[in-house]
Amino acid sequence: xxxxxxxxxxxxxxxxxxxxxxxxxxxxxxxxxxxxxxxxxxxxxxxxxxxxxxxxxxxxxxxxxxxxxxxxxxxxxxxxxxxxxxxxxxxxxxxxxxxxxxxxxxxxxxxxxxxxxxxx
Numbered sequence: 001x002x003x004x005x006x007x008x009x010x011x012x013x014x015x016x017x018x019x020x021x022x023x024x025x026x027x028x029x030x031x032x033x034x035x036x037x038x039x040x041x042x043x044x045x046x047x048x049x050x051x052x053x054x055x056x057x058x059x060x061x062x063x064x065x066x067x068x069x070x071x072x073x074x075x076x077x078x079x080x081x082x083x084x085x086x087x088x089x090x091x092x093x094x095x096x097x098x099x100x101x102x103x104x105x106x107x108x109x110x111x112x113x114x115x116x117x118x119x120x
Contacts, residue, residue, distance in 0.1 A: 014116060015058045018109070019074070020050050026105030027081045029054075037073045041066065071113050078110045 022028040034053045038045040043060050045053050061070040082103060089099040 014112065015054050018112070020054060024105065025078075025109040026102045026107075027078060027109075029077065033077055037070065040073060041069060067116070071116055074113050075110060078106055078113065082106050082110065 018024040031050045038057050045056050061067050085103045
């Protein structure tokens with residue numbers, strides 16, 4: 001049980017810090033996007049700060065053993081951004097270097113989300 005709780009703690013820190021930092025994850029995850037995930041999972045969440053919404057969403061999904069579902073919904077957002085970044089990189093080749101950084105960070109976050117889904 002303790003090992004499982006430690007795993008959930010790591011996922012929780014990931015949700016509450018890295019996913020909310022565009023510097024870390026490569027995209028800006030808006031509170032509207034997070035709230036839309038909550039609605040699609042039939043959770044009632046007050047639209048406040050990203051940190052609060054994501055923390056509540058994580059707690060509810062964790063309590064109901066729905067982390068895989070939450071991860072899949074987050075993956076959709078990150079994978080959509082990755083597609084858009086690649087389009088923009090082709091349209092603006094002179095911006096290739098910074099856009100490549102976003103792509104790399106976004107891809108790393110996608111990989112982390114996929115690993116996190118195995119803990120749910």
